[in-house]
Amino acid sequence: MDVAIVGVTGYSGTVLYTLLAKHPAIDQINLYGHQDEGKDGEVRYLDQLIPGFHGQHIRIQKFDPQQIMANNTAVFFATSAGVSSQLAGDFIDADFPVVDLSGDYRLPDPAEYEKWYHKPAAPAEHLQKATYSLADFYQPGTSYIANPGCYATATLLGLAPMVQNDLIDPDTIVVDAKSGTSGAGKKLTGITHFTEASDNLQLYGLNTHKHIPEIVAQLKKWNDAVNAIQFSTTLLPLTTGLMASIYAKVKPGVDQAQLMAAFNQDYADSTFVNVLDGTTPDLKEVVGTNNCDIGVVYNPVTQTVMVISVIDNLMKGAAGQAVQNFNQLMGLAETTGLPTLPAFV
């Protein structure tokens, strides 16, 4: 199988490449770039663009939908929000398999998209042909996969068993999420300047983060009583990893045992989601993997449950989940080519 990546030079795209390069069902990776093909007709190769990618002498080809569909079985868009929707139209019209890592097709309503993203939305008929797919709750849908955002993934996996089983008061959900800088991408910004970000914590996007509406929409699908969540994001002085610290009041009578039963049941067959038994996960134990490790601790004094959900934001939060969705879309085993042992040190 040959597959295409558009946008390989971003952090998600680069990690995606390393996964696909080891994927046993993939013969060849073709690279396309709306910008990466070089200015003024300059020919560019992957090994020139990414330090350490010795031997990956693959040319970045000009973006051409027909050529991409002719030469590949599927395409991954590792492009930014606002870019994917400029590029994806022909693929949607052709029902060609796409996994889109951007946020452009996650929200079905154009008005909602424009409210949160402050950019023009894709056409409504295209949005309706996209399937928002949290891979660990994958359900067959259209051939266009809108891969969830990193914060959304950790938050939804941490909330799913409680929301699905109606164990918490839906008006009391608080998510204090923290992420490394790689989630902010390669673009140079003040808050990701080393001298500013090191030894620091910086909040950003409070109450306005783009992942809020996709989280609420998915929670609502599971339990119509959820209307909103209190959600904050804090930039950490580290590059990789994301922790969602989730709090909610439990419904009367719910206790630790009932909570654990719900989590263990939901994730009994999951390769990637690990429910810890009475402890809380460290961030680092998932870095380098497609895992989501979850700790669940009920506090009877406050009738509050705290759930800690950790992921590698570029793996489970982006490229890893994209491959997991791709595997399922292609009818492969969900786990094909995906790492579950952490890098650790």
Added chain:
Amino acid sequence: MDVAIVGVTGYSGTVLYTLLAKHPAIDQINLYGHQDEGKDGEVRYLDQLIPGFHGQHIRIQKFDPQQIMANNTAVFFATSAGVSSQLAGDFIDADFPVVDLSGDYRLPDPAEYEKWYHKPAAPAEHLQKATYSLADFYQPGTSYIANPGCYATATLLGLAPMVQNDLIDPDTIVVDAKSGTSGAGKKLTGITHFTEASDNLQLYGLNTHKHIPEIVAQLKKWNDAVNAIQFSTTLLPLTTGLMASIYAKVKPGVDQAQLMAAFNQDYADSTFVNVLDGTTPDLKEVVGTNNCDIGVVYNPVTQTVMVISVIDNLMKGAAGQAVQNFNQLMGLAETTGLPTLPAFV
């Protein structure tokens, strides 16, 4: 004025020394150590114990309460919980001025102390002679100051205006607190081993942290309706700084303007507590200072207020607040010798 430090080689003690060394009202600092005087009668000096303390050739003297009281105007205990209560008895009996940075005299009830600290409590009559003093709300009391804990300081300063003015539902308080490793002290532990702590987040003491009872006790003094808080602590990959991210549902009708009014009024005369206007503070903007910077953001969608309160855990959270309390105890201007400009980079 001559003052004494017991326990100068711990992180809080060392920072305390640097503050007192520049304090205009202090002539001489005398150092005493129950351990630091060296084994087998070995004579030890500060400049040998702390790298970079060139010229601070001050002998660590043997701990002797009578000699300390004879030669000093006040004493600072920068000793660990469980140690202060072994050393402080004579000083309390003599009503000698003490600022104790440990947790040994923060809880007035011995049983409460033993429940949270798992150590023998100081005698009840001694506990009653200690004043728990959040310095920015200082009220004259006994000559024995129990200096608040670092997490307690950031949390209480962030909650005070709302709790005192009854603006939030007291059953909905959630505190997601994060701190650098210096708060864990010099003792070598697995979670503070660099290879483990770097690039990582690690929760610890969930629902069992020693600062919980002192926070709740102080909140209760301000507003009897507070019974408990949901409180977590996460170890950050940085050495210095502490952020308390505080969430609560507001009382019906409370809005951003009312919240800001309460914060601005409470801290109108404060040198050290800065209420930001509509923004959230970065952790680093207080490191190196005795400041507490506070951001307040109300979310009308969830009727929840988020307060971000940041401090330098060794300054405002320990040595700086100790000097502030000392200043007030001695009748000096509260701000004497205390830095308010951040170190930054």
Added chain:
Amino acid sequence: MDVAIVGVTGYSGTVLYTLLAKHPAIDQINLYGHQDEGKDGEVRYLDQLIPGFHGQHIRIQKFDPQQIMANNTAVFFATSAGVSSQLAGDFIDADFPVVDLSGDYRLPDPAEYEKWYHKPAAPAEHLQKATYSLADFYQPGTSYIANPGCYATATLLGLAPMVQNDLIDPDTIVVDAKSGTSGAGKKLTGITHFTEASDNLQLYGLNTHKHIPEIVAQLKKWNDAVNAIQFSTTLLPLTTGLMASIYAKVKPGVDQAQLMAAFNQDYADSTFVNVLDGTTPDLKEVVGTNNCDIGVVYNPVTQTVMVISVIDNLMKGAAGQAVQNFNQLMGLAETTGLPTLPAFV
């Protein structure tokens, strides 16, 4: 093929496990521990010992040489210096394939070992049956491989082409080497306490580092004119990665072109050693790989060449090279199961 690891819970052992778990020629990994089998007969499993190793429910068995040899094709010692020599005797006597990641068999002379390691040496007859094998210059030898040290690996790969081709003055070699904390292992020490190591540089082992004699011995094999090197090691505030910055005066008439020719020729057929063309490598471009990236820059003003050689200290500097040596010992392709694409972010 079944293989054994002794000492899986150390950092090198854990990384070694992750490599062998993906190695296509290995069916099963058996774990043995002289300590890891638990105290008081407690049964211990890998997934209990290493956070995030979900599903690796492998029992740590008691160390028993005969059982190990009966049930495995080869054994890896990921044990500390001073420990391997206590355990390896039976394997050496039986000519059983061993890759030893410790320093115990790197120096052929017991007196030399005891001078640098301050521990009892293995018996001389055992030392003589061990082969010191820098894997990228592998030559078939005995079945006991003494895997090189991390600093030795980066330094030797950076010096080899110049020393072998007699391009530098052998009395002028200066190596300023820097490493992350994982090289210091899991043992808690003051210099690896996060609060001390973060935002810091700390020199250690100046002129006394154990890797000095193995470097000099290997250089001498290549060029008898080398007698000594000036060598320092600095602990970096990061966990993984090692850079050797190497300086030497060139022989009269040697220039950049001649230097590049020597490097390119030596490593023309190497999968893992990459000679950069006129640039210097960043440390991070090799982390997660078994690569060694090398930059070579001659300065005509000082007649000095600077070589920058970077490796992942736990991969090429320990577990990765061990697998490379194992592959060669077993007659497998040298590259089997070894990663060459960096983890990056």
Added chain:
Amino acid sequence: MDVAIVGVTGYSGTVLYTLLAKHPAIDQINLYGHQDEGKDGEVRYLDQLIPGFHGQHIRIQKFDPQQIMANNTAVFFATSAGVSSQLAGDFIDADFPVVDLSGDYRLPDPAEYEKWYHKPAAPAEHLQKATYSLADFYQPGTSYIANPGCYATATLLGLAPMVQNDLIDPDTIVVDAKSGTSGAGKKLTGITHFTEASDNLQLYGLNTHKHIPEIVAQLKKWNDAVNAIQFSTTLLPLTTGLMASIYAKVKPGVDQAQLMAAFNQDYADSTFVNVLDGTTPDLKEVVGTNNCDIGVVYNPVTQTVMVISVIDNLMKGAAGQAVQNFNQLMGLAETTGLPTLPAFV
């Protein structure tokens, strides 16, 4: 005394402000900005520009040489290379006291400046009226002080006793220098993007660094036999601090005792330069101070001395040394207002 700062918003300028704000001989700090006064006539204040500078409500005034000279006793230029020389002319012509933190007047020869800086040099007659002043070797000169560069300071202080006393072979000097990111300033660049700089080492400016000519020129003043140095700079994953690791072959017969004698004699009366006795300094022991700590270790095996010289790059390497030079220029005690106790944690 009133003093002026031009360029307060850069890292050096901000640190300079914090020093001058505590300086006992300074009544008022006036701020001027060629850019910082705001675009389109917008009025800007310090407390709006620097987070955490609560209460420093000082207006950034338009740059006007005559006004500055009329209202201040001296001026500090904390501006970039290429900017100072655009601004300084009137001050030089008037012999007005200036401490210039930029590199614009460090090299007396315009051609040399243009070769290394790739920018137009200041006029030769202005260059001749500037005094390059390594503050710990201060000699009265002109009223225009060219404050040394950070790398130059650490390197020169580490080499001075050996070069002045002719103890080393001048053709064998190797300096492997490392610095935190704050030295690279506030400008956003790829190598200082957090995701790139964290967990990484990156070389830059190899053999082309602007500080090379000022180091060589000063060494030559001390000892005409010095012609060149081999010099590299590596960017560290930390914000503040600089280490110069210096190597040289000693002259025949020179030993540790002779080296120590030279260092101890040169710095016997120095408040800020501390010669360690047989140990090597950690970087962190000088951060927050105007100190330079120096370790000296001779290796008889290689006849090579290694000197480790550490400074805070923004203090001793910029703003601290600027105040030290200012103190001397004004006839104040050299140490006035300068910290010598480290911040530590």
